[in-house]
Amino acid sequence: MTATIPTKTSAEIIYPDSDGKPMSDNTKQFELIVTIQGGIDALYKDNENVFVAGDLLWYPVEGDNKTRQAPDTMVVFGRPKGYRGSYQQWLEDNIAPQVVFEILSPGNRIGALFKLFNFYQDYGVEEYYVYSPEDNELIGWLRSDGKLNYIELMEGWVSPRLQTRFQTASGDLEIYRPDGLKFLSYVELSRQMEQAQQQMEQERDEKELVQQKADRLSEKLREMGINPEDI
Secondary structure, three states: OOOOOOOOOOOOOOOOOOOOOOOOOOHHHHHHHHHHHHHHHHHOOOOOOEEEEOOOOEEOOOOOOOOOEOOOEEEEEOOOOOOOOOEEHHHOOOOOOOEEEEEOOOOOOHHHHHHHHHHHHHOOOOEEEEEEOOOOEEEEEEEEOOEEEEOOOOOOOEOOOOOOEEEOOOOOOEEEOOOOOEOOOHHHHHHHHHHHHHHHHHHHHHHHHHHHHHHHHHHHHHHOOOOHHHO
16 A cells, blocks of 8 residues: 655644656656656555655755655655655655656756765765766766765666666667566657567467367367277
8 A cells, every 4th residue: 555645744834745847858758757657666566665766856854845846756665656746755754865867858967966966965865867869878876875876887787776777879768677677658658568479379379270270170070980089
């Protein structure tokens, strides 16, 4: 059963559910955000204590509604699934998102990226991944010794928390589950389902054809006075 988390802690301070900024600046960025968020959510669909969200405001400090970020995708281990207007950390056993993804748009500036990095470092993110669709460049940081450290080689990197593998050699970001299955967009999933359905229908038709031939053969044998069951 999913949980509903309170969204306010006092009448004096309001923690808005929106920062007024768009989720994405282009279709490619939006597709990647949805694919990553949906892929991770599906990966942990049977684990009620993994919360996955996309473009959700995260407030790390109670009483401070100015310190906030809305990661493109964030993953929180140890918190229940369920509706939230924002992620107010003090209402979540003070558990910070452990894994965060950001998908860059052409308009992203170095200053904004530096601000994001400092926020995620200051407030306890364990794994931070940034992908630029325009350059097909994936970079990441992993927390150790109390700080986020740059990951030297991202091609083929396996997330310690998610156990997902990252590839960019094809010209696009590809993420593979621990079982080897690739994260797919809704369109790719739809096509895969259609192909599976077509294959099932083809196999059913082939079985029906084989059965029809067997029935005709049995009928001919009976016409000849032979019991098919005796053969």
